[in-house]
Amino acid sequence: MPTFKIQGWGYEEASLTQEEYQALDEFWGPFLGVDGFDATPFVTMDEIELRAPRVAPPTSLAALCTEDKRERATHAYGCSFRDNVQAFARDFSNSPDWVALPKTEDDIRALLDWCADTGIAAVPYGGGTSVTEGANMPDGDHPGAVSIDMRHFDKVLEVDETSRAALIQAGALGPGLEAQLKPYGLSLRHYMQSFPMSTFGGWIVTRSSGHFATVYTHIDDMIENIRTVTPSGVMESRRLPGSGAGPSPDRMMLGSEGTLGIVTEAWTRLHARPVHRASASVRFADFYKAAEAVRMVAQSGLYPSNCRLIDGNESRMSGASPDGESLMVLSFESADHPVGHWLDRALECCADMGGVAEREGGEDERRAGQAGRWRDYFIRAPYYREYFTGRGILNETFETAITWDRFPTFHAAVMEETQQVIRETTGMDGFLSCRFTHVYPDGPAPYFTWRTLGRKDALREQYDTIKSATAETVNRLGGTVTHHHAVGRLHRPWYDKQRPDLFAAAYRAAKKELDPNSIMNPGILVDS
Numbered sequence: 001m002p003t004f005k006i007q008g009w010g011y012e013e014a015s016l017t018q019e020e021y022q023a024l025d026e027f028w029g030p031f032l033g034v035d036g037f038d039a040t041p042f043v044t045m046d047e048i049e050l051r052a053p054r055v056a057p058p059t060s061l062a063a064l065c066t067e068d069k070r071e072r073a074t075h076a077y078g079c080s081f082r083d084n085v086q087a088f089a090r091d092f093s094n095s096p097d098w099v100a101l102p103k104t105e106d107d108i109r110a111l112l113d114w115c116a117d118t119g120i121a122a123v124p125y126g127g128g129t130s131v132t133e134g135a136n137m138p139d140g141d142h143p144g145a146v147s148i149d150m151r152h153f154d155k156v157l158e159v160d161e162t163s164r165a166a167l168i169q170a171g172a173l174g175p176g177l178e179a180q181l182k183p184y185g186l187s188l189r190h191y192m193q194s195f196p197m198s199t200f201g202g203w204i205v206t207r208s209s210g211h212f213a214t215v216y217t218h219i220d221d222m223i224e225n226i227r228t229v230t231p232s233g234v235m236e237s238r239r240l241p242g243s244g245a246g247p248s249p250d251r252m253m254l255g256s257e258g259t260l261g262i263v264t265e266a267w268t269r270l271h272a273r274p275v276h277r278a279s280a281s282v283r284f285a286d287f288y289k290a291a292e293a294v295r296m297v298a299q300s301g302l303y304p305s306n307c308r309l310i311d312g313n314e315s316r317m318s319g320a321s322p323d324g325e326s327l328m329v330l331s332f333e334s335a336d337h338p339v340g341h342w343l344d345r346a347l348e349c350c351a352d353m354g355g356v357a358e359r360e361g362g363e364d365e366r367r368a369g370q371a372g373r374w375r376d377y378f379i380r381a382p383y384y385r386e387y388f389t390g391r392g393i394l395n396e397t398f399e400t401a402i403t404w405d406r407f408p409t410f411h412a413a414v415m416e417e418t419q420q421v422i423r424e425t426t427g428m429d430g431f432l433s434c435r436f437t438h439v440y441p442d443g444p445a446p447y448f449t450w451r452t453l454g455r456k457d458a459l460r461e462q463y464d465t466i467k468s469a470t471a472e473t474v475n476r477l478g479g480t481v482t483h484h485h486a487v488g489r490l491h492r493p494w495y496d497k498q499r500p501d502l503f504a505a506a507y508r509a510a511k512k513e514l515d516p517n518s519i520m521n522p523g524i525l526v527d528s
Contacts, residue, residue, distance in 0.1 A: 004128065006070070007043055007087030008386035009079050010197055016383050024387050027317075031431065032453045037391040040088050040456070047090050048073050053097040055144035061114055064107055065098040065146070075099050075147040076137065078130035079382070080490055081396055084389040085459050094137045096123070096147040103152045108229045108262055111148060116231050116517045121145040123521050124258035126202030127173060129194040131397075132488025134206065134257050138522040150201055153264060156180035163241075164270045165224055170201025170263045186270040190219060192484075193382050201263045206486035207255040209438055209445075213307045214298060217438050218484075219254070222268045226253045230261030230514040239267045252510065257486060258521040260514045272335035278343040279306075279331035279360040281371035282350045283321065287311050288408055290326040291436075291444070293353035295404050297330070297346045298439040304346060306331040307439050310374060314433035314449065320374035328355065329371045394426070394454040394463055398470055400479035403443040410477050411446060414470070418450055421469040425462050426452045438483070445483040468493075487525060495525070 002011035016024075029036060050072055057065045076095035077083035086092075097120075102108045115122040121142040125135050137145040150171030158167040161184055168177055168188075174195035181187055190203060190210035202208070203219045204226065210219065225239040226249070237249040253263060284290035287309075294309050308329045315321035330346055332339035347357045360371060388395040402410045415432060422430045430452025438445040448470070454462045471481060471494045481487070481494040496504070508526050511518070518528035 004074050004197070005386075006045065006048070006073050007077070008084060008389075009129070009382040014383065016387060020380075021387065024384065028391075028393065028451075032393070032428070034453065038456075040390045040392075042386070042390070043087055043090055045070060045073070048092050049090075050092055050095050053144070055097055055118065055120055057098060057100075057146075058114060061100075061110060064102055064111065065100050067098055071099040072096055072147075074128065075125055075135075075149065078128055078133055078135050078488075079385070080131045080133050080488075081385070081389065081394070081463055082460055082490070083133065083136070084385055085463070088389055094139070096137050097144040098146045099125075100146050100148045101152060102148065102150075105229055105234070105264055108148070108264065111146065112229065112231045112262075112519070115146065115519045119143055119517065120519065121522050122262075122519045123147050124201075124205070124262045125149045126171065126199035127194065127197045129198045129202070130206070130486065130488055132482070132486050132490040134486055134488035134521075134524060136489060138489075140522060142519075142522065148262060150199060150262070150264075153201070157265065159184050159186070161186070164272070165267055166270055167265060167267050168200050169265045170199060170204070172200045174198060174200075181270065182273075185273055187273050188222065188268060189216070189271045190222065193379065200266070200268075204254060204263050204266060205257050207484070208486075209484035212305050213436075213438050214305075214440070215303045216271075217440075219268075220251075223250055223254065224267035224269060226250045226263055226266045228253050228261040228263050231517065231519060232514050235261070235514070255486070257488065257524045259524050259526070260511060260520060274305075274333035274335050276334045276336075276338050277331065278333075278338075278340045279329075279371065280343060280347060280357045281320075281360065281374075282328040282330060282347065282355040282357045283370070284326040284328065284350075284353065284355050286354065287326045287434075289353040290328060290355065291407060291411075293350045293355055294328065294436060294439055294444065296349040296352070298444075299441045300345065300349060302332070302342050302346055304330055304342070305333045307346075307436075309436040309439075309444075311434045313431065314435055315370075315374065317431065317433065318374050318377035320370045320377070327370055327374065329374060331360075388451065389459070392454050392456040392459065393451055394430075394459065394466065395451045396463065396467060396470075397447060397449045398467075398474070399437060399445060399447040399483045399485060400474050400481070401438075401440075401443060401445045401483045402477075402479045406478065407444060407446070410479060413477055414446075414448060414473055414479075417473045418448065418466075418470050421466050422450060422452050425465050426454055428452055447483075489523060492524070 072095045125147045153169035153171035225237040227236040310327045312324035315327045316324040332342045432450045436444045437447045487495045
């Protein structure tokens with residue numbers, strides 16, 4: 001079983017190699033104008049000091065709870081930049097008092113009863129990959145906090161081959177649930193960077209977006225029903241392919257981030273495993289013409305499985321296009337019929353906007369060419385965060401969504417204002433790029449990445465300054481504060497501005513009914 005890192009992204013066994021560190025130093029040193037880096041070493045277990053648990057579970061729950069040092073340390077943080085800064089500073093002062101490992105719904109009910117009776121904060125934990133501090137322990141006046149880890153809820157309980165659906169427990173990690181579905185020739189096909197170490201339940205409560213760039217984008221579109229244990233009881237919706245019977249109870253839990261209860265299982269739609277594929281990469285000299293080509297493809301009714309646009313800065317940095325051309329990664333797949341003619345038509349749209357295509361090979365050659373180089377970079381990129389933080393390089397990605405009619409103005413303003421605040425905060429330009437992660441007929445989901453050299457003694461303060469400015473820009477221009485990273489504690493100030501006030505009041509009322517003692521992930525989405 002792979003070992004989760006104490007700090008940073010993913011598994012210990014997948015950490016960066018010395019060759020990768022050297023290659024990164026050789027790129028980022030000259031880029032940032034420094035001759036080498038004074039790298040802070042990773043924290044070790046011996047360096048971590050945890051406060052003594054402030055509370056103790058009752059005897060009846062003692063077997064479900066652990067105060068193991070490594071368990072508490074790994075449950076202290078997610079994977080945000082600020083989490084990394086705190087870990088490199090050897091600050092684990094806000095770790096959970098206990099990590100609970102329930103095996104049944106009765107265990108969860110008993111844990112929530114204990115928390116409700118004592119006022120202890122209950123924070124659900126899936127894979128710990130949140131980049132918005134959604135699984136961190138809350139600040140505040142709670143007498144204690146327990147991280148409720150769902151690792152034992154890892155089964156595919158039932159597969160309905162006729163309807164092409166499955167009942168899956170919330171703690172199932174991506175690879176585990178796919179392995180259980182494979183004998184049926186079925187797949188959820190909900191892949192993202194965190195796929196190896198994130199959970200099905202985590203995808204539901206954060207409204208994650210996965211493999212498909214069009215149509216089957218959000219986990220919302222996959223869900224048939226949800227079962228949730230709340231402090232007030234169990235709530236389960238009826239499993240249906242669709243229903244117009246009032247507001248959807250599933251929609252209440254989608255994106256709830258553990259504030260109403262703990263999702264334990266859900267029925268989800270599946271896909272037959274694809275056997276037909278066709279892929280290409282398309283180069284563009286002009287980013288806005290490339291964006292127009294993406295719009296044409298998105299509105300064509302072709303619905304590619306992948307349609308991502310990488311601007312020249314990112315394509316150059318990732319090695320996908322040394323010339324700095326914008327790159328579209330385009331692919332189609334089907335379990336039923338050949339898709340080559342769909343790709344042909346999409347490439348015609350691209351050619352109309354000046355795109356130059358490079359077709360890729362079949363299934364065994366999907367990683368060839370420029371698109372393949374970018375995919376390799378994309379999958380590995382989250383592990384770079386530990387490299388950047390340890391060397392004092394400020395690093396952030398923020399994603400949003402905007403309609404096509406507003407995109408050119410929106411993109412130009414976000415790029416300009418982000419560059420300006422980076423320069424004002426750090427005295428240098430740094431690196432700034434944009435790509436589309438998902439596209440819709442009515443607009444794209446732009447994903448911005450920025451990196452610049454910071455001061456090690458002020459990394460969090462500098463980060464907060466730039467993060468706040470970019471979020472204010474996105475909010476002012478009408479974008480969403482998050483497309484697929486959820487709200488958490490990091491995005492909460494701007495979520496409050498985006499969300500209608502009456503909806504906030506309605507959500508608080510629902511929370512009071514389901515969580516009357518306000519123990520569920522306090523401070524997320526709404527105040528207690």
